[in-house]
Amino acid sequence: MHPKFRIGNGIDFHKLEKNLERPLILGGYKIESEYALIGHSDADILIHAISDAILGSVGLADIGSYFPDTDVNLKNMDSSIILKKAISLLKEKNYKILNIDNTIVCERPKISPHREKIIESLSFFMNLPKDCIGVKATTTEKMGSLGREEGVAVFSTVMVELVS
Ligand code: MG
Secondary structure (H helix, E strand, O other): OOOEEEEEEEEHHHHEEEOOOOEEOOOOEEEEEOOOEEEEOOOOOOHHHHHHHHHHHOOOOHHHHOOOOOHHHOOOOOOOHHHHHHHHHHOOOEEEEEEEEEEEOOOOOOOOOHHHHHHHHHHHHHHHHHHEEEEEEEOOOOOHHHHHOEEEEEEEEOOOOOOO
């Protein structure tokens, strides 16, 4: 079945730690911070959630099945490679992205000062107009592990259209 429109969602969580060795990267944009997201790759949680949403929209498996975190060759990998792979798999299925919307849940980093730059970066990597990219942020009102600044969560939704 090839419906004209499909949606996908992706969710990701990464630990946040004080770390001056690693950059804090969101959507391919490096944020100046004494904190960093921890992960096997460069831990770009926003790109991971978006990539899973893209893959899910056409019924493909999650990014971990394409880029296993047990693969030593992928250590500190630039996550834009994951995003490009997801987009090329979407293309193979004959679909294109119409828009994406993302919610970042964290106490830190504060997203609003970086929002425009994150959108610009995603626009570049996804070849998608800036007004088709939503980046929003919220906190958990200090509740739970995210509220204690132990990590960050991202929820992404994508809409795709069959290319005729
Ligand atoms: Mg991840």
